[in-house]
Amino acid sequence: MKEIIFILASLLTGCSAVGHYNVDKTASNKADFHFIGIPVLAGAVGSSFPLTENYSLTAGHVAKLMMVRVKAYNPVCDVAIIYHNNKGRALPRLESAVKGERVNLYGYNAYTTLPTSSSGTLQAFGWWDKPGTSCRMGLTDAGGIQGMSGGPVYVADGAIVGIFTATHPKRRQSIFVPYQNIAAWVATEMDGKDLASVRKSTAMPDLPTPAAALPVARVAVGGLH
Secondary structure, three states: OHHHHHHHHHHHHOOOOEOOOEEOHHHHHOOEEEEEOOOOOOOEEEEEEEOOOOEEEEEHHHHOOEOOOEEEEOOOOOEEEEEOOOOOOOOOEEEOOOOOOEEEEEEEOOOOOOEEEEEEEEEEEEEOOOOOOOOEEEEEOOOEOOOOOOOEEEEOOOEEEEEEEEEEOOOOEEEEEEHHHOHHHHHHHOOOOOOEEOOOOOOOOOOOHHHHEOOOOOEEOOEEO
């Protein structure tokens, strides 16, 4: 028991918050709250959001520690589909992310457990590790803090365009998986049903692959360090 508590506490305290974020009661309508491990004692928190009546999306590293059933992990990106009862809830519209648009991140603060949000601009796309083969990420100046991992990234028209997975303190950016990167995988897991309205226009412009690669880093609960 002590070893489990120590590991979870280390994950929580070992990552860093970036930028500005605020308590936002409306975030509770957009993201779901999950304790990871032992509430109070270990205190780690994660977020998720509805995908269908029976499934939700979250960060892969959060799903591995959640007390929930996992339907599937994405083979490339830090994303997972989990079983979750969303019956009776309004299901979000899903779209591709476009560079330069305003984004809003929603989730829960791991330290206060309060619903939290931040806003910023999608500044660039970059490869997570190996250009051309690893997960391609969206980078934004919107703030992020531990516990928001797995929460949705919204745009002004009310659609979700990604899943928040990490922060990068050196870049002072939050990092998320653009939905167009996992749309085909989600459709496959949903028996071929395409849930997204993927915008084609410059949604994911080509970048010089060496310069676009993000440095290798270890993902913890809600952060990258």
